[in-house]
Amino acid sequence: FRNQYDSDVTVWSPQGRLHQVEYAMEAVKLGTATPTSELSASQRKIIPIDDHLGISIAGITADARVLSRYLRSECLNYKHSYDSTYPVSRLITNLGNKMQTTTQRYDRRPYGVTPSATFYNCKANSIGSRSQSARTYLERNLGTFLDSSNDDIICHGILAILGSLPTDEHQSKENAAQFNITVxxxxxxxxxxxxxxxxxxKYLRMAKEKGAPVDPPRNDDDDDRPSPPDQPEAGPRDPELHGKMTLPDLVSSLSSNPYFGAGFGLFGVGAAAAILRKGLQGGLVLFRRHCMITLEVPCRDKSYQWLLKWITVRGARKTQHLSVETNFVQNDNGTIKTSYDFIPSIGKHLFHYKGNWIQVERTREQQTLDLHMGVPWETVTLTAFGNNKAIYFDILEEARQLALEATEGKTVLYTAMGAEWRPFGHPRRRRPTGSVVLDRGTSKRIIADCQDFIKSSMWYTQRGIPYRRGYLLYGPPGCGKSSFITALAGELEYSVCLLNLSERGLTDDRLNHLLNVAPEQSIILLEDIDAAFVSREATPQQKSAFDGLNRITFSGLLNCLDGVGSTEARIVFMTTNYIDRLDPALVRPGRIDLKEYIGYCTQYQLEEMFKNFFANGDTTKAEEFAKRVNSFGRDASPAQIQGFFMKHKLSSPQTVIDSCEDIWENVFSSNKKNN
Incomplete structure (x- = not known):
């Protein structure tokens, strides 16, 4: 053990103990070690410092010599400065500070004398190996020292040392040189x-004349130890007479020994406590396994946020240990309102649900991060008595319903983040399909097709047809393709998953994974599909705007849409401004089942948009507005018409009709600026 700690660098054990300190503590018990080439008699146990001070050593002699030189230097400096002896208490304090400092340094080994730098002010003491017996002797004879002479006190010290030696060693030595005693x-x-x-x-002979060290007589009131039993007279079975102790005699001797009985009792108490502790631990494990039911919800699970919200609103409402989540909610008029949600903080909480007490434990692992969110990994654990899982189904269902209430009447947008879909911003208020005016019959045709597809899952299954549907909306920019898809999602009560094929980190495998793990009842939207790839039949001059930047391949996209590993129960919408740039393999039936042209405003669209913005305007005014716009012979997109109406939202219908030329004002200004 001791030879393992000879490094000069601080080393910690797996149990958190400082090896160098243990090394020094063990060195104290060694006494003064003597090399094999040096006589033990030449090793001094006492080192003088000055005329009023000296030190006795035990442990590593080299360390003691270094410290003694330090003490001499301090005493000489003090004597030179103040012409008096160094106060002992102050000197020992400085010595302790010097010794303790080494235990706090990385590059120093602690001194092997007293690494804790603890010092005592005592009347008598003993240090070194087997010093406990000597201290016991000094303690028991301390009362006689006051009436003793100097010679008697020296003899007591020698007797204390002799009492710590083995009997054979004590009897085999005769003179002081053999004992190597320094006084x-x-x-x-x-x-x-x-x-x-x-x-x-001389003092050794005087001590031996006094005899072996024995305890002085004590009064019964001063000794609280159990008195040894009376010694019976030697009988015929006495082992002293027969020279051999039988097993019954050994048992009888040990049982009559009060020290053995006390030690065995302590051992029994310790063993019983250890067995009881193990039994309680095992019983607790069995109780939790058979009498309690636990549900663990990690932060990556979809129901994690639902559960936290439910616990806050309907679960542990009276808990006093909370964490805060700040949200910004935009009202219909555009104002932003700040809301604060208090959720249970990290730790354990208790709440009552349907006659059951449930413990909620929220834990956070600081060493593990959610790579997609950049936050510490968290887990919520629910624990209840019994083995009925239905209580957890009820809790999760209530949490889901509470989450649905928060998004009721709204459309949730998702965006791809890593390998999963995350909500993008706050849920949007559902947009009526009537607010996006397409050409006559177009919106009804698309809505009817989607509704028919949603109801026909069994029809697809019975005929072995993959249950998926693809739509392509094409036409000039600003004609309402994306707006209609958002309104359609609200009509179908679906969410929208936004997928950007030009994302730098998007690969074929990740695209396929995202399509397979898309939220249920959602529309997957691929906007500006023509900008992601170049048609294989296009001329070299027609290059994609992001050619060479994305890592997804065209064949990978085709396989994701209509391959062996493609998902089912899926609605995919694509938009493009230039359908002629799309590869025929992408728009073939099976991948694109319905193509609809969303173009510039027709007579019907102009009339319907005028009615939507100016409710007081009659049909005559709407027809007049449409004819007025068409009279200019220029194409107008719905975005231009909507912008024009918003500019004149406070004007009268007739003023709007008279100002139709302003519809193309921004377009002409932009063209003049470019020219």
């Missing part, structure tokens, strides 16, 4: 002095 004296009027070998020999 030093110091006092009020006595300078520090180390006695000679002749004086040591």
């Amino acid at each position: 030093a004296i110091v006092g009020k009027n006595q300078p520090f002095k180390i006695l000679s070998e002749e004086e040591n020999e």
